[in-house]
Amino acid sequence: MDQSNYWYLQNIDAIGIFCPDKMMSRTDLHQEKTYKKGEFIYLRDDHSDKIYMLVRGRVKIGAIGNADKEIIKAILGKGEVFGELALISDGKRNEFALAMEETEVCIVRKHDIPQLFRERPAYQQFFLRLFANRILTMENRLERLVFKDSRSRIIDFLVELAGQKGERVGFETVIRKFMTHQELANITATSRQTVTTVLNELRSKEIIKFDRRRLLIRDMNKLTMELT
Structure with missing residues (x-):
């Protein structure tokens, strides 16, 4: 977004x-x-x-x-x-x-x-x-629901969230007090299992790191490229 x-x-x-x-x-x-x-x-x-x-x-x-x-x-x-x-x-x-x-x-x-x-x-x-x-x-949420699959909805929401609440730390972006996997599923109309799968995939590509307290986006450009 x-x-x-x-x-x-x-x-x-x-x-x-x-x-x-x-x-x-x-x-x-x-x-x-x-x-x-x-x-x-x-x-x-x-x-x-x-x-x-x-x-x-x-x-x-x-x-x-x-x-x-x-x-x-x-x-x-x-x-x-x-x-x-x-x-x-x-x-x-x-x-x-x-x-x-x-x-x-x-x-x-x-x-x-x-x-x-x-x-x-x-x-x-x-x-x-x-x-x-x-x-x-x-409008953005409706567009996600109508035109994007579950994986894209999750990634697009992460990009949106980074724009709203992310804090730049050098070349990285940190989102503090990150939501649970179930909360992320509920806000993107997906399932907890799908959220976990997508986040783990992004972590394995070294695009993000996360724990219960925060989400660290190591490269915003790479995260955005996952939508193409």
């Missing part, structure tokens, strides 16, 4: 916009809350009336499909926003949000957003770019 897509959110100080300790104003319009590992922030069918921004920790956004199979939509980290569909929906949540570790969030209530838009134009810019980013991400 073209990494230029990610300028939408990378160039905005999300924490500075959302969190009262950074904003130093209108703290009455914000709430901070900490969730324990394994605690749901919201569930499917909960009332959709709040928007959340991650200050620290990780959050899994997902749904339960046929045969109670978990479908992961995203795994989010510091500075990322979720629950934003509350802005355009008066109904209920169609997904769940789960804290994957101890997680702190800033919460903005839906009915306070118009006032914040008036007082802080940065909010309007932020949400316009947020929705644009979400559309680009969903």
Whole structure:
């Protein structure tokens, strides 16, 4: 995926916009809350009336499909926003949000957003770019599901993830707090066995190294070439 897509959110100080300790104003319009590992922030069918921004920790956004199979939509980290569909929906949540570790969030209530838009134009810019980013991400995922096989979907997602959350270390790229094989399978609509096979193949080619804590991409060009 073209990494230029990610300028939408990378160039905005999300924490500075959302969190009262950074904003130093209108703290009455914000709430901070900490969730324990394994605690749901919201569930499917909960009332959709709040928007959340991650200050620290990780959050899994997902749904339960046929045969109670978990479908992961995203795994989010510091500075990322979720629950934003509350802005355009008066109904209920169609997904769940789960804290994957101890997680702190800033919460903005839906009915306070118009006032914040008036007082802080940065909010309007932020949400316009947020929705644009979400559309680009969903288009890319749909394209993967329709046109690519399981192996290509996994590799393409790794390239995308490196563009979003990778940290350059010399000529290599490291993704810290890497997801489990099952989580990677759930987010790419593949199986755990397929994920393990593909990752081991890439490791045997010395393109990646991985353990439970991180994924190291030794050569991004070689990883991208695996898609051709």
